[in-house]
Amino acid sequence: MTDRRNLFNKVWDLHSVRSLASGQTQLFIGLHLIHEVTSPQAFSILRDRNLTVMFPERTLATVDHIVPTDNQLRPFADGLAEEMMSAIEKNCRDFGVRLFDLKDIRQGVVHIVGPEQGLTQPGMTIACGDSHTSTHGAFGSIAFGIGTSQVADVLATQTLALSRPKVRRIEVTGKLRPGVFAKDVILHIIRKLGVQGGVGYAYEYAGEVFDRMTIEERMTVCNMSIEGGARCGYVNPDQTTVDYIKGRPFAPQGADFDRAAAWWLSLASPADAEFDDRVTFNGSEIEPTVTWGINPAQSVGVSERLPKLSTLTADDQKGTGDAFAYMGLNEDQLIQGVKIDVAFIGSCTNGRISDLREAAAIAKGRKVAAGVKALVVPGSQLVRQQAMAEGLDKIFEAAGFEWREAGCSMCLAMNPDKLKGREVCASSSNRNFKGRQGSPTGRTLLMSPAMVAAAAINGCVSDVRSML
Amino acid sequence: MQGSFPAENRKNFAMQLITQVTGTGIPLLLDDIDTDRIIPARFLRCVTFDGLGEHSFEDDRQQDHSHPFDDARFNGAAVLVAGRNFGCGSSREHAPQALIRWGIKTVIGESFAEIFFGNCTTLGVPCVCASRSDLEKLTAAINADPKISISVDLNALQAKAGSLTVPISIPDGARLALTTGKWDFLGQLLEGADAVQAAAKTLPYMTGFKA
Numbered sequence: 001m002t003d004r005r006n007l008f009n010k011v012w013d014l015h016s017v018r019s020l021a022s023g024q025t026q027l028f029i030g031l032h033l034i035h036e037v038t039s040p041q042a043f044s045i046l047r048d049r050n051l052t053v054m055f056p057e058r059t060l061a062t063v064d065h066i067v068p069t070d071n072q073l074r075p076f077a078d079g080l081a082e083e084m085m086s087a088i089e090k091n092c093r094d095f096g097v098r099l100f101d102l103k104d105i106r107q108g109v110v111h112i113v114g115p116e117q118g119l120t121q122p123g124m125t126i127a128c129g130d131s132h133t134s135t136h137g138a139f140g141s142i143a144f145g146i147g148t149s150q151v152a153d154v155l156a157t158q159t160l161a162l163s164r165p166k167v168r169r170i171e172v173t174g175k176l177r178p179g180v181f182a183k184d185v186i187l188h189i190i191r192k193l194g195v196q197g198g199v200g201y202a203y204e205y206a207g208e209v210f211d212r213m214t215i216e217e218r219m220t221v222c223n224m225s226i227e228g229g230a231r232c233g234y235v236n237p238d239q240t241t242v243d244y245i246k247g248r249p250f251a252p253q254g255a256d257f258d259r260a261a262a263w264w265l266s267l268a269s270p271a272d273a274e275f276d277d278r279v280t281f282n283g284s285e286i287e288p289t290v291t292w293g294i295n296p297a298q299s300v301g302v303s304e305r306l307p308k309l310s311t312l313t314a315d316d317q318k319g320t321g322d323a324f325a326y327m328g329l330n331e332d333q334l335i336q337g338v339k340i341d342v343a344f345i346g347s348c349t350n351g352r353i354s355d356l357r358e359a360a361a362i363a364k365g366r367k368v369a370a371g372v373k374a375l376v377v378p379g380s381q382l383v384r385q386q387a388m389a390e391g392l393d394k395i396f397e398a399a400g401f402e403w404r405e406a407g408c409s410m411c412l413a414m415n416p417d418k419l420k421g422r423e424v425c426a427s428s429s430n431r432n433f434k435g436r437q438g439s440p441t442g443r444t445l446l447m448s449p450a451m452v453a454a455a456a457i458n459g460c461v462s463d464v465r466s467m468l
Numbered sequence: 469m470q471g472s473f474p475a476e477n478r479k480n481f482a483m484q485l486i487t488q489v490t491g492t493g494i495p496l497l498l499d500d501i502d503t504d505r506i507i508p509a510r511f512l513r514c515v516t517f518d519g520l521g522e523h524s525f526e527d528d529r530q531q532d533h534s535h536p537f538d539d540a541r542f543n544g545a546a547v548l549v550a551g552r553n554f555g556c557g558s559s560r561e562h563a564p565q566a567l568i569r570w571g572i573k574t575v576i577g578e579s580f581a582e583i584f585f586g587n588c589t590t591l592g593v594p595c596v597c598a599s600r601s602d603l604e605k606l607t608a609a610i611n612a613d614p615k616i617s618i619s620v621d622l623n624a625l626q627a628k629a630g631s632l633t634v635p636i637s638i639p640d641g642a643r644l645a646l647t648t649g650k651w652d653f654l655g656q657l658l659e660g661a662d663a664v665q666a667a668a669k670t671l672p673y674m675t676g677f678k679a
Contacts, residue, residue, distance in 0.1 A: 014670075015667070016667075017660055017664050020650075020653070020656055021644070021650060022641045022642075022644040022645040022650055023640055023641045023644060026656075026657055026660050026664075030673060030674070038561065041515070041517055041561075049654075051658075055668070065512075080513035081513055083515060084514075084515060124673060129559060130558075130559055131557065133559075145559035146586075147560075147564075147583060147586065147587035147590065148561040148562075149590045149591065149654070152654060153657055156657070157654070157657040157658055157664060158664055161645075161653035195500055195553060195556060196500075196553040199579065199580075199582055200582070226583075229553070229556070229581065229582070252676065256677040256678065257677070259672070259677045260672070263672050263677070412504075412509045412558075413509060413510070414513060431502075431504070431557060433502045433504045433505065433557060434527065435508055440508070
């Protein structure tokens with residue numbers, strides 16, 4: 001009998017240690033990533049219970065959320081941030097966990113560091129106390145976010161207690177049009193399936209559009225799976241995946257690599273694989289997409305108008321009306337032309353070298369509009385170094401963007417980079433929740449890095465296709 | 469309110485059986501309430517969960533002075549009535565930790581985001597689902613009498629408020645874990661340590677892809 005299991009179920013089965021009394025699976029976790037925000041209380045649990053880390057070499061720590069991107073001299077001006085930095089340093093020392101700290105060129109946003117170093121590999125289970133862990137699914141791994149108690153579970157046992165989700169295959173056919181990026185693909189998917197459409201599912205992304213995507217583009221899509229309610233999303237490994245990993249510091253070498261590659265490719269869902277659900281989108285119909293509301297499904301194509309309340313159900317009218325009121329936008333208005341105050345390029349969604357290249361291509365030879373504060377924050381020190389080797393920093397600075405150090409920055413604003421008051425931010429990040437970017441009344445418009453650059457130049461939401 | 473939450477029992481592995489949670493209610497029947505709203509990110513600059521309770525919904529409360537978490541009628545409530553997709557967004561366990569420290573012991577909602585649901589379960593806080601119309605009835609009952617006692621029964625799978633009884637649901641795994649006192653998974657996972665070591669040896673990447 002042929003094996004019709006999809007990749008998710010194959011990898012899940014390989015990592016199942018045993019069934020628990022509750023019916024859940026004790027699942028082995030191949031790679032555990034930790035950072036300064038969600039780990040200190042987990043180490044406290046270990047200390048309280050006199051436990052050690054079971055496989056210290058399977059956990060990697062870095063610092064990203066609270067790191068200032070302007071002045072990184074220690075001690076930090078923010079005493080609370082400094083305390084968290086000291087805590088992760090001590091915890092990693094005490095428990096024998098490898099830490100890429102600020103002095104290490106390999107430091108950066110945790111979901112950029114893992115892939116960059118070759119730690120993220122197909123067929124692994126990957127967990128991290130951060131919901132955007134789904135990013136790593138781009139390699140054909142099962143990767144998902146966990147809470148702090150579960151961080152303690154992984155540290156102490158290298159396993160988690162989990163229920164197996166269903167798997168939905170999302171196929172995007174055809175070809176993306178110029179000016180349409182991976183970010184637009186995932187914003188479009190979330191718009192169509194909703195912010196809770198993926199609850200209970202893992203998403204398998206497939207089809208011609210994904211076959212053609214680079215690994216970095218796949219990461220952008222998988223990253224935002226959680227914004228559609230799916231705890232994890234993945235793309236089947238292919239030659240693009242194998243080529244990306246080859247030669248990276250933590251990748252297998254020589255004959256080991258060849259055996260690894262063969263195993264990785266063998267895990268891909270077969271052509272006749274079984275799924276719990278299937279959805280298809282036509283990639284050529286996707287426009288550059290911009291959010292207008294307070295959740296990532298509240299978006300439109302850049303040439304569209306905002307929804308009319310009368311076309312919505314009573315429940316949706318309330319949510320949409322609240323979102324319009326918060327955002328200061330009106331029904332049936334165009335999104336194009338909405339004024340911005342801040343432009344942010346960066347984050348685990350769009351802080352990789354290809355994102356910076358796409359934004360720089362728009363910024364080159366142009367100037368940021370008067371009154372707009374524009375920031376470029378590379379996702380890792382190595383991304384920053386690469387961008388500078390290519391002269392991207394000079395392009396951005398000449399255009400009037402600030403060129404910063406690596407970190408999460410204004411995606412979640414746990415560091416000094418924050419919106420003020422009701423500022424409107426064109427942002428390449430992943431969440432437009434109320435208050436997300438650090439001001440309780442701040443407003444976020446999510447879009448691709450190229451669209452952020454276009455908005456920065458024009459001072460308002462613009463169609464990047466006219467600037468390519 | 470502080471001091472009695474089940475997570476304090478974590479030091480020893482003997483977990484209480486959670487079959488029924490009873491207390492007064494607080495209504496927050498809104499959809500897509502994300503964890504940034506439950507506890508804004510700036511309050512995550514901490515190395516313990518202490519003191520988070522008072523910052524629950526801090527920014528929403530600042531902008532809406534009639535927010536239920538600021539309404540004295542609901543002081544001491546243990547049963548939160550929520551809407552659809554409650555707890556979406558960030559995986560921060562600070563969100564349930566803040567609610568627990570405010571006094572919440574169970575959430576009845578239309579649906580829950582997965583990571584939030586899992587975090588609550590492992591802290592001994594049942595998240596149970598009810599229909600929208602039943603959530604509206606519960607909300608009306610609480611507003612009519614904020615001191616009405618609400619009980620959530622995980623065996624009978626119903627919630628009661630006075631003469632009102634509504635059916636609730638919760639996935640079997642979480643229900644069994646809570647009702648049999650196995651909701652803190654760390655103890656059980658540790659019991660499988662030998663099996664974990666054996667499983668690790670079967671994974672190609674754990675042995676360096678050696679021939």
